[in-house]
Structure formats: C-alpha cells, structure tokens
Amino acid sequence: MTHLSFVLTADGSKTLFNEKVGEHYHSRHGALQESIHVFLKSGLLFYLDKNKANKASILEVGFGTGLNFLVTADYCTKNDIPIHYTGIEAYPLDEKMITETGYNDYVSPEVWESFLKNYPAALSKPVQINPDRSLFIANSTLMNFRSEHLFDVVYFDAFAAIHQPEMWTIESLSHLCNYLKPGGIFVTYAITGELKRTMKSIGFSIEKAPGAPGKREMLRAVKS
Numbered sequence: 571m572t573h574l575s576f577v578l579t580a581d582g583s584k585t586l587f588n589e590k591v592g593e594h595y596h597s598r599h600g601a602l603q604e605s606i607h608v609f610l611k612s613g614l615l616f617y618l619d620k621n622k623a624n625k626a627s628i629l630e631v632g633f634g635t636g637l638n639f640l641v642t643a644d645y646c647t648k649n650d651i652p653i654h655y656t657g658i659e660a661y662p663l664d665e666k667m668i669t670e671t672g673y674n675d676y677v678s679p680e681v682w683e684s685f686l687k688n689y690p691a692a693l694s695k696p697v698q699i700n701p702d703r704s705l706f707i708a709n710s711t712l713m714n715f716r717s718e719h720l721f722d723v724v725y726f727d728a729f730a731a732i733h734q735p736e737m738w739t740i741e742s743l744s745h746l747c748n749y750l751k752p753g754g755i756f757v758t759y760a761i762t763g764e765l766k767r768t769m770k771s772i773g774f775s776i777e778k779a780p781g782a783p784g785k786r787e788m789l790r791a792v793k794s
C-alpha cells in the first residue's frame with residue numbers, strides 16, 4: 571500500500587494520505603475531533619436522543635481505518651448502548667496499517683484488542699466486538715453494496731466531492747439511503763448547495779449543523 575502514508579493532524583491523532591486520490595482520510599484539523607463531532611455526537615447521539623432510543627444500527631461509507639467505528643463502539647460500550655455496525659469499504663487496509671494508526675490511545679484496551687483480533691475477519695462475516703456490539707465490513711463498492719437490513723444512522727465519510735465526485739451523485743446517495751429507515755439520520759462532514767438539493771430531492775429534510783474544527787457547518791439529514 572505504497573500510495574498510503576500516515577500524517578499527523580492538529581489534535582495529535584493520525585490520518586492517512588492517499589496519493590492516488592490526492593486526499594486525506596480525515597480532517598487535517600483533527601481526525602479524532604472530526605470523528606467524535608460529526609459522526610458520534612451529530613449522528614448517533616442525535617438519533618438516540620431524538621428517538622428516545624437505546625440501541626441503533628449504523629451504516630458507514632467508507633470504513634477505512636475504522637476510527638469512526640472505534641470511537642462509536644467505545645462510547646457505546648461505556649454507556650451500555652447495543653449497536654450493529656456495518657462499514658462499506660472498497661479498498662480495505664491491511665492489518666499492519668490498522669495496527670499503526672495509534673487509535674488504541676483513544677479507546678479502551680478491550681475494544682481495541684477485540685477490533686484487532688477480528689480484523690480482517692469482519693470483512694467476510696459479522697463479528698462480535700463484545701456481547702452487544704457487532705461489526706461487519708462489506709468489502710464492496712458503494713454501488714455494489716446490498717443488504718437485507720435497514721439502518722438507523724448513516725455515517726457518510728467518502729472522500730470529498732472534488733476528489734471522488736461519483737460518491738456524491740444522486741444515484742450513489744439514493745442507493746445508499748435506500749438502506750436507511752424512515753426517520754433515520756444521515757450525517758456527513760461537508761455541506762454544499764448541491765448536496766442539500768440532492769438530499770431534499772430523495773426525500774430528506776435537511777439541517778445545517780455546526781461543523782467540526784476547521785469547518786463552519788456540516789450536513790445532517792432526516793429521512794421522511
């Protein structure tokens with residue numbers, strides 16, 4: 571994986587730079603902060619609070635290093651929230667890269683060790699990270715992804731539209747959002763006029779939420 575190299579972000583957490591795409595896996599203003607703010611707090615915790623729910627199923631595009639999963643699984647383990655987590659990833663990282671992220675610094679040893687023990691097995695079948703937290707990583711492109719399940723929350727963490735426009739088209743987003751339940755939440759770190767129009771046109775009410783450090787706003791959308 572010579573086109574991938576680790577880079578330090580402003581909050582001290584690492585991200586990867588993909589030379590072929592010309593883009594980082596996370597915000598350079600802080601990978602960990604972005605993950606906590608955009609996906610955990612503005613996505614999952616917003617969903618649980620809004621619906622007075624005590625469990626959730628989460629679908630992420632793309633899974634990458636697993637930072638969003640780790641932050642979510644760690645919070646949910648500490649707060650006794652059962653989750654089913656499915657990631658979609660077309661180009662899975664090898665085990666060595668996963669080990670070298672240093673994300674063990676941000677989660678409990680139990681969650682980290684179970685994640686390492688189950689990666690890459692989670693790419694071929696659902697695994698239990700601990701009794702109430704399961705993980706499955708679909709080794710697929712977004713457009714080839716199929717599931718029998720519908721999800722409560724979508725974490726949309728694709729490369730930026732300028733680098734990978736095909737992920738942000740109405741075809742891709744409506745294919746993905748077919749797997750979201752009515753009332754489900756879609757969150758992503760970016761917000762543009764075009765994204766807002768696309769999400770409205772596929773049946774979402776949209777909301778500008780405060781962005782992670784380095785970004786004024788982000789998009790949260792609720793499926794009607």
Ligand SMILES: C[S@@+](CC[C@H](N)C(=O)[O-])C[C@H]1O[C@@H](n2cnc3c(N)ncnc32)[C@H](O)[C@@H]1O
Nearest residue numbers: 595632633634635637660661711712727728729
């Ligand atoms: C911005 S990075 C995501 C970072 C990831 N959430 C993390 O915490 O490390 C985008 C991810 O999308 C994956 N990807 C690229 N094209 C894809 C496609 N067509 N379908 C699914 N995943 C894709 C990339 O390999 C990369 O892991």
